[in-house]
Structures are given as C-alpha cells and as structure tokens.
Amino acid sequence: MSFATRFAPSPTGPLHIGHAYSAMLGHQMARDAGGRFLLRMEDTDLERSKPEWAALIVEDLTWLGLTWDGPVVSQAAQLDSYTDSVERLETMGLLYPCSCTRADIRAALAAPQEGVAHDVYPRTCKARTMSTRKDGDALRLHLDRALEQLSGTPVRFAETGAAHAGLHTVDAAQALREIGDVVLSRKGEDIVAYFLASALDDVAQGITHVVRGEDLFAFTAIQVILLTLLDLPVPIYHHHALIRDEAGKRLAKRDDAKAISTFRNEGYSPDDIKRMVEI
DSSP: OOOEEEEOOOOSSOOBHHHHHHHHHHHHHHHHTTOEEEEEEOOOOTTTOOHHHHHHHHHHHHHTTOOOSSOOEEGGGGGGGGHHHHHHHHHTTOEEEEOOOHHHHHHHHSOOOTTOOOOOOOOTTTTOOGGGOOTTOEEEEOHHHHHHHTTTSOOEEEEOSTTTOEEEEOOHHHHHHHTOSOEEEETTTTEEOHHHHHHHHHHHTTOSEEEEEGGGGGGHHHHHHHHHHTTOOOOEEEEEOOOBOTTSOBOOTTOGGGBHHHHHHTTOOHHHHHHHHTO
8 A cells, every 4th residue: 555644633723833844744755655645634622623723724734835635534524434433342342431520521532732641540430331321421441351352462553753663562551551441432422532533534544654743652552452453454653753942842732923824924935934844
C-alpha cells in the first residue's frame, strides 16, 4: 500500500504555528513518497468545535500552499460510523456502563492536551453490568478483560519519529497502571472518544503513517489495543518534536499571537512560516 497520511486538527481554535508544522511535515512526507495527504476535522467535541474554526483552518492551510486528496472529512458528520465498533466491543464483553460525573466523562472523551495528566479511572462503576445501563451513562473499556483476550496476540506498533524510533510492544501491566478503563462513548448524546474515532478513521481512510506531535505518543498504546481487538490494521506512527516558545512551552490554540491567521494579517509569507519551523 502506498504512503498515506493525514492532518487531523480539532477545530476548537485557530491554527497556530505548531499545528501548521505538523501539517506541513505530513504533507511533505506524503508528497516526497508520492503518496496521499488527507485532511480530517476531528470535531467529535460537539460543544467546542465550531464550523468557523474549521473554515479558518482550511483557509490557513491553503495559504501555506498545502493540498489534500479528496474532500475534508468531518467526524461529527459520521458519528454513526463508529457505532458498529462500539457494539462489537460490547458483544465481546469488554464494556461496562459508568455513571460518574458528566464533566469527568466529557474530559475523558476530549483530545488530550500536553501537561494535562490522564487520570486512571478508580474503577467506581467497574462491577456494573450492561443490563444496568441508563441514558447518560458512558461506556468504559474493561481493560483487564481486553488484555486477557489479547493474551498471546502481539500488540505492537512501529514508530519512526526520532524520539521513540523502533518497534514497540504494549506492556499489559503498564497499560493497566497508566491507561486504565478509558471512556469510549456516552449513550444518548452520540459522543465518541477522540482516540477511538481517530483510530477508526485512520483505518477507514487507508492511512499507512500517522504523523502527529510527540505529546500524543502516550495515547498510541490504547489505540493499538483497540485496533488489535477489532482485528484492524495498525498503521506506522511518526511522532515529531513539538514547536515551543522561548520558555519551552508548547504552543497552543489560545496563543493567538502565534496563530497562522495573525502572521498572515501581519504580512508574513508562507516561506517565512516554513523558515520559522525549518521545513
């Protein structure tokens, strides 16, 4: 299969120079390999994702000279496509309902942010069965059972990013200690976890290489576990270094001074941006 990668931002704010670097790197890798570069809006956070942010991201990428193959995919427009996978995990006996606070569950469904720790679930609802599920309950992955089911099956992925290059095997004990029983979806609200939707879309779109920031490396293990459980192909991962400010802090969407649209309005050229990030 020929090289295929994607840029998959969450449209919850303007495109900043750090995300632009990720997009430009993925685009360059795809074009150098004679492969495909796709654009996907990971907008499953229905409260924070806005069409105006998605439109601005497309405008900024176009200004940078990036082109993509095929239409822009919106996860929010295809929420039903994830249902089969969730139901399959349920049929396998790997899910249980959780009625913990809505705020906690929404936080667990969102895309991760650097510096925000992933709290391992304290198993409050772990003894519940699916027959007790109510509207508003979330569905959590019973990680112990999932790993037991995968016993004897290689759960691994290849990484080409400089910081983590090599073949990685997911360690069951470490996964239980550091990942725990993650939320996959919430009943009645058509919400699916960022990392599940992202992994499923990578497979559906034929992505061979996932190019993204190294802040997401820690979340790769749970995606590989889910893909292996579902008998789906695991892509190659390339986690690149992050663009940081003078103080070493990762650039975020709230840093409007580093937004691509701000640079555009101040008269910078696409080549100026490329020189800033050494593309």
